Amino acid sequence: ILNVEQSPQSLHVQEGDSTNFTCSFPSSNFYALHWYRWETAKSPEALFVMTLNGDEKKKGRISATLNTKEGYSYLYIKGSQPEDSATYLCAFDTTDSWGKLQFGAGTQVVVTP
């Protein structure tokens, strides 16, 4: 049973549209929330690591927010492009088992031209 849940499991987006998806995690023993971008046959690539409640991070057209009190994080993609097609993984890190990331199953994003 995953303690970290991502929704939706997959989504299809038209090029140019914006989208967002969710990562839910336990609110206890929180240390950090990681977002990774993973393309098949490649290494998962770190997008953001967030540690503070209310954190907002941005990299280009992708941004993320964090609510540690209620245990969720949103990832936003603005003006989706075909190169944004990937699986986006979130991972939860705790104070009592630092580094042993607990991953969600991922949200697969397909951007169609």
Place this chain on the structure above:
Amino acid sequence: DAGITQSPRHKVTETGTPVTLRCHQTENHRYMYWYRQDPGHGLRLIHYSYGVKDTDKGEVSDGYSVSRSKTEDFLLTLESATSSQTSVYFCAISERGIPEAFFGQGTRLTVV
């Protein structure tokens, strides 16, 4: 890109045979991890290491063993491969003071 190399990248093996996967890093990071990735499960931790000769079990460690005799190498061994161990295996490294973990490119293992 972080210097992490996994070998082999692809392997097909028969049920009951031993298999060893290698993870090699050039970053001198203290912590190393082996994950497996299966559809619907995300990445699940098999074993991890917090230093040379210091290893511990993750959530799906049954049927796997690991060894770390040098900082740069972390080996994952399937003593007797089973079809349920068909998966994509990822190695990762991390270090205190560096927020993110870095991943290798994965090893696709098929047990027939």
